[in-house]
Amino acid sequence: MHAILQVVPALESGGVERGTLEIARAIHAAGHRSIVMSAGGGLVAPLESQGSEHITWPVGRKSLRSLRLVRPLRDFIREQGIELIHARSRVPAWIVWRALQGMRTDERPAFVTTFHGFYSPGRYSSVMTRGDRVIAVSNSIAEYIQQHYPACPPERIHIIHRGVDPAEFPHGYAPAEAWKETFLRSLPEHARGRALLTLPGRITRWKGQLDFIEVIDALIREDHPVHGLLVGGTERRRRRYELEIRKAISERGLDSHITWLGQRSDLREIMTVSFAVLSLSRDPEAFGRVSLEALSLGRPVVAYAHGGVGEQMAALFPQGGVPPRNPREATRILSDWLKHYSPPTPAPLTRFTLQQMQRETLGVYDRLFQPESFMNSRDDRAG
Structure with missing residues (x-):
């Protein structure tokens, strides 16, 4: 020992x-x-x-x-x-x-x-x-x-x-029906029946919330039935940036198209009911846990392909890799998936476990x- x-x-x-x-x-x-x-x-x-x-x-x-x-x-x-x-x-x-x-x-x-x-x-x-x-x-x-x-x-x-542990984030996981009903009822009525696009991450500029707003705006303008979910808490020193995000949402007329969920303990369940999970960090991440958790669950991910996240995407889900700081390309990929409502499904994890x-x-x-x-x-x- x-x-x-x-x-x-x-x-x-x-x-x-x-x-x-x-x-x-x-x-x-x-x-x-x-x-x-x-x-x-x-x-x-x-x-x-x-x-x-x-x-x-x-x-x-x-x-x-x-x-x-x-x-x-x-x-x-x-x-x-x-x-x-x-x-x-x-x-x-x-x-x-x-x-x-x-x-x-x-x-x-x-x-x-x-x-x-x-x-x-x-x-x-x-x-x-x-x-x-x-x-x-x-x-x-x-x-x-x-x-x-x-x-x-x-x-x-x-x-x-x-x-990540595939047992904690099992491929094909489905949340309990009671949770699903409660969660969907908690969303604005306008969101029901729409494809949910989720951006997890604490509220800080480099996590790409403003790029996410741009993606949702472009998809709405293309008449795609989508609803954006922002999941993540705000530290006191980031309050000014939070106000900037809220202002950008209002100025684009997206108040009914994006829901701010704040910090959540049920992110796994939220990702499983999402059409796709986004990772739009404007600077490279050393690792990128959330994107890997989503892939482990079998949920499609659209991510800026740099840093550790880029390595994950290249190895596990290249279909969702996007050049960094390119919300237009992220929009194009999501638009293509939405037209057929059949995004590709990541395979079960064999690496990054x-x-x-x-x-x-x-x-x-x-x-x-x-x-x-x-x-x-x-x-x-x-x-």
Whole structure:
């Protein structure tokens, strides 16, 4: 049994946090000791319920005071016999890195980092390339690392795509009739009987809500019976952008053609009753969970084909791939599908699954536990 520590800023919500719990579950299932260190949050209880331990430390605070945690962390590593540390964010990674520098080579645990996003290039982000192994969540991220951090040896980078669980998002899933009736009744009367087009995503400019409005407007002008659904919450600092979206909807006369659903806990069900799910992020995403969840359900997706989402579309559903920032092409594809009311159906997932991600991540750990591999990686890191 090995003692494995994952370090993240907090356990509130989000893709990084969800991935932390998914790997923690796999570590525990493999018979190892799974520990997560963070500032805490709503996901601590489910983490502990699946067999992992949680240590509450303020490891995500962006302050020089965080360096005070270096020595206590070093002591913690020794006391708990930690053999591998996996850092998933930059501030925690710096704390871990500093702690490891003060340890003898023969007592230092293996160090793994995950590049979860297109971090701004520079010294602050460079810590994510200092692991014995650097996990990139997509080919796009691996290329970004090599472009901006050429000193990171390519053999140290491992591409492990994030994945979804086909059991949680089963192909052909149908929601309960009671839910379906209640949901459809909650929509404006004008929406009933129309093809629902759904754009999930938090309310922020780069998620492409304004492009979505443009697509709905064009389809309505072509006399297609569609209704748009915006699903996602708005942070306080994004209120001005929300007002901009609402103004754009009103100015185009689309108030009865687009429904703002806000944050929802039943997105899976909403996607299953949608004619198509859209992903219109104007900047490339490192991964893109929602588009993959929709594809896993067997729902057609129209997406800007760049970043991690572009990789998903090329591999799983090329029919829905659209050049980035091109709402006109997204409209053309949807218009063609609507004319025949028979959009193509994605095949069941055989790639980008949760189980594949867990297996490949634990494979990286296992190789570092092998004495020869471990010593070589530490020699590389020291150099």
